[in-house]
Amino acid sequence: MAMLEVTNLHTYYGNIHALKGISLTIEQGEIVTLIGANGAGKTTTLRAICGLVKTQGGTIQLESEDLNPYKAHQIVYKGVSMVPEGRGVFARLSVSENLDLGAYSLPDRKTRDADLEKVFTIFPRLKEREKQIAGTLSGGEQQMLAIGRALMAHPRLLLLDEPSMGLSPILVESIFSTVKDINRQGTTILLVEQNAQMALTIADRAYVLESGIIAMQGKGSELLEDPRVIKAYLGGQ
Amino acid sequence: MTVSITPQVHRSKFGVYQVVQTILGVLFSIYLLWRIYDVFFGHPSYGPDTWARFAISGIILGSVYALIAIGYTLVYGILFMINFAHGEIMMIGAFGGYFVFEALKNIPAPTALEPNLNFLNAHPIISVFFAFVIGMALAALSGYFLEQIAYRPLRGAPRLVPLISAVGASIFLQNAGQLLFGSQRRDYTNPVILSRGAGWNIKIGAGIVTVPYTGILTLVLTLIILVSLYLLVQKSRMGRAMRAVAENKTSASLMGIDVDGIISRTFLLSGALAGAAGVMWGIHLGLVYYFVGFIPGIKAFTAAVLGGIGNLPGAMLGGLFLGLVESLGPGIMGIDFQLKDVIAFTILVLVLIFRPTGILGEVLSEDKV
Ligand SMILES: Nc1ncnc2c1ncn2[C@@H]1O[C@H](COP(=O)(O)OP(=O)(O)O)[C@@H](O)[C@H]1O
Ligand SMILES: [Mg+2]
Numbered sequence: 001m002a003m004l005e006v007t008n009l010h011t012y013y014g015n016i017h018a019l020k021g022i023s024l025t026i027e028q029g030e031i032v033t034l035i036g037a038n039g040a041g042k043t044t045t046l047r048a049i050c051g052l053v054k055t056q057g058g059t060i061q062l063e064s065e066d067l068n069p070y071k072a073h074q075i076v077y078k079g080v081s082m083v084p085e086g087r088g089v090f091a092r093l094s095v096s097e098n099l100d101l102g103a104y105s106l107p108d109r110k111t112r113d114a115d116l117e118k119v120f121t122i123f124p125r126l127k128e129r130e131k132q133i134a135g136t137l138s139g140g141e142q143q144m145l146a147i148g149r150a151l152m153a154h155p156r157l158l159l160l161d162e163p164s165m166g167l168s169p170i171l172v173e174s175i176f177s178t179v180k181d182i183n184r185q186g187t188t189i190l191l192v193e194q195n196a197q198m199a200l201t202i203a204d205r206a207y208v209l210e211s212g213i214i215a216m217q218g219k220g221s222e223l224l225e226d227p228r229v230i231k232a233y234l235g236g237q
Numbered sequence: 238m239t240v241s242i243t244p245q246v247h248r249s250k251f252g253v254y255q256v257v258q259t260i261l262g263v264l265f266s267i268y269l270l271w272r273i274y275d276v277f278f279g280h281p282s283y284g285p286d287t288w289a290r291f292a293i294s295g296i297i298l299g300s301v302y303a304l305i306a307i308g309y310t311l312v313y314g315i316l317f318m319i320n321f322a323h324g325e326i327m328m329i330g331a332f333g334g335y336f337v338f339e340a341l342k343n344i345p346a347p348t349a350l351e352p353n354l355n356f357l358n359a360h361p362i363i364s365v366f367f368a369f370v371i372g373m374a375l376a377a378l379s380g381y382f383l384e385q386i387a388y389r390p391l392r393g394a395p396r397l398v399p400l401i402s403a404v405g406a407s408i409f410l411q412n413a414g415q416l417l418f419g420s421q422r423r424d425y426t427n428p429v430i431l432s433r434g435a436g437w438n439i440k441i442g443a444g445i446v447t448v449p450y451t452g453i454l455t456l457v458l459t460l461i462i463l464v465s466l467y468l469l470v471q472k473s474r475m476g477r478a479m480r481a482v483a484e485n486k487t488s489a490s491l492m493g494i495d496v497d498g499i500i501s502r503t504f505l506l507s508g509a510l511a512g513a514a515g516v517m518w519g520i521h522l523g524l525v526y527y528f529v530g531f532i533p534g535i536k537a538f539t540a541a542v543l544g545g546i547g548n549l550p551g552a553m554l555g556g557l558f559l560g561l562v563e564s565l566g567p568g569i570m571g572i573d574f575q576l577k578d579v580i581a582f583t584i585l586v587l588v589l590i591f592r593p594t595g596i597l598g599e600v601l602s603e604d605k606v
Contacts, residue, residue, distance in 0.1 A: 052487060071490075071495075072490040073491075073492075073493050073494055073495045074493075076491065076492065081491070084487065084488065084491065088485055088487060088491070090480070090481050090484045091484065092484055093477075093480060093481070097480075100477060101477060101478070101481050101489075101492045104492045104493045104494055105493030153493065
């Protein structure tokens with residue numbers, strides 16, 4: 001049973017046909033990456049999984065359960081968390097309030113302190129900034145906060161939308177190695193990236209999205225060597 | 238990135254606009270200082286006892302404005318719309334309390350000493366408690382249904398559309414009130430111990446100043462409500478969810494927060510506060526009729542704008558400030574007391590023109606990344 005099974009998914013914004021029947025599968029424990037140019041439909045795919053945009057055709061199944069009847073705020077209770085594009089931290093709230101909100105879907109507060117400790121172990125920076133207002137954090141720190149906040153909900157499937165956007169190469173490196181660590185501790189990951197090189201390096205499998213259609217798919221290491229991928233996404237000859 | 242809610246036109250248009258604003262501001266400040274000097278030291282028209290009376294009534298009225306203003310600000314904070322029917326919600330609360338008093342007045346509760354005693358006077362504390370509970374509950378439910386019927390279907394429409402709906406809802410509720418309760422002004426029959434005019438007498442200067450019991454009740458209840466509200470918004474799980482929704486609805490729903498549910502609760506909450514204000518208004522000022530919410534509604538809106546709409550402490554301070562300006566202003570400026578409403582509305586217009594972000598500046602900002 002696949003962790004996530006998306007079949008023939010269609011989405012529209014008005015009359016823009018953003019996703020034209022895409023299918024993808026994520027197995028338990030994998031890191032799967034979805035790469036593609038700007039406007040290809042990567043964010044829309046994640047938004048559809050989270051219930052933030054209506055699907056008009058096709059199915060999304062989480063461990064064989066159809067997610068269609070659920071509203072966006074119910075999806076997190078199913079074990080899916082998203083780190084949205086642009087991070088979406090609550091800029092006027094403190095770091096610790098942001099993290100608390102991450103655990104909103106777990107009414108049982110018993111694990112909260114332990115979860116917080118876990119997040120602070122992964123991102124010691126957040127502990128230093130615990131009382132600070134999130135809007136005053138640097139871009140990298142906000143990305144850490146967004147990931148930490150998503151982890152507070154105990155996701156089984158974590159969706160990451162361009163976590164490397166706007167970060168320095170060193171920070172990108174560290175965020176990617178953190179993603180890898182999170183995955184090693186048992187969280188399945190769907191990673192959307194424009195930084196194809198990095199994404200393909202850490203991913204088990206990858207899908208290439210072009211104008212709302214899955215154009216290629218395969219093992220991360222294979223796509224890294226695929227001449228079409230190199231030409232279109234890795235900036236090489 | 239932090240973006241101001243209000244259009245930035247006023248600040249970026251450097252030049253004539255700001256020069257005029259500064260000149261007017263300086264001139265008015267000089268005038269005000271001169272007036273204050275004149276009425277207190279030059280040609281004092283009133284003794285300290287009269288000023289104390291003004292100030293007391295201003296603080297009481299101001300605290301009621303504050304309660305109503307919070308409703309505007311809570312709703313604006315979450316939906317970025319002005320709930321123009323909020324004054325009518327207050328009217329509904331005022332009628333709720335009124336009918337509780339009327340009903341309890343007709344329940345006999347005779348004792349050996351007083352065979353004609355009614356429930357209202359036999360158990361004034363319970364009666365007042367009931368009046369507030371019913372007034373607040375009715376107003377809260379009205380706020381809830383107002384949102385469901387008049388605003389929710391328009392979610393996602395351009396911002397002007399729900400605004401028009403709000404004005405329509407306000408007129409509708411006024412007319413509904415007139416149909417249901419008639420257009421006559423009704424006297425609020427308080428328990429005897431809360432008679433208007435009864436109060437603490439304090440000697441100030443040459444005179445005796447009465448602090449009315451109804452006013453003390455209003456102040457104490459307002460204080461309790463404000464502290465509870467602060468704790469709710471700042472410390473509770475629901476308050477955190479409210480602030481999250483106010484800032485970023487998409488992120489909030491990704492946390493598992495039911496955004497529509499929070500919006501409903503915000504209307505329940507602001508309705509309850511307006512209901513409390515309505516009952517206070519009735520108990521303290523003594524009149525209730527279908528139009529009773531209109532003027533306090535606009536004044537509280539002024540207070541909310543003054544404090545920076547969306548800003549909770551701003552609404553509280555704005556309400557208090559407006560109450561004081563209204564009660565002290567005519568005396569200081571040497572104008573007729575009938576003109577106190579004009580003062581309030583002049584302030585509203587001036588603030589909207591010159592400082593739409595409110596006196597406390599734009600605390601409210603929106604994450605539009
Ligand atoms: N809110 C929206 N309204 C209209 N069109 C949109 C909206 N969001 C995205 N689109 C369009 O849908 C397509 C896919 O966008 P998106 O999923 O954001 O791409 P990506 O994340 O791969 O850059 C693009 O053509 C984009 O212009
Ligand atoms: Mg995108």
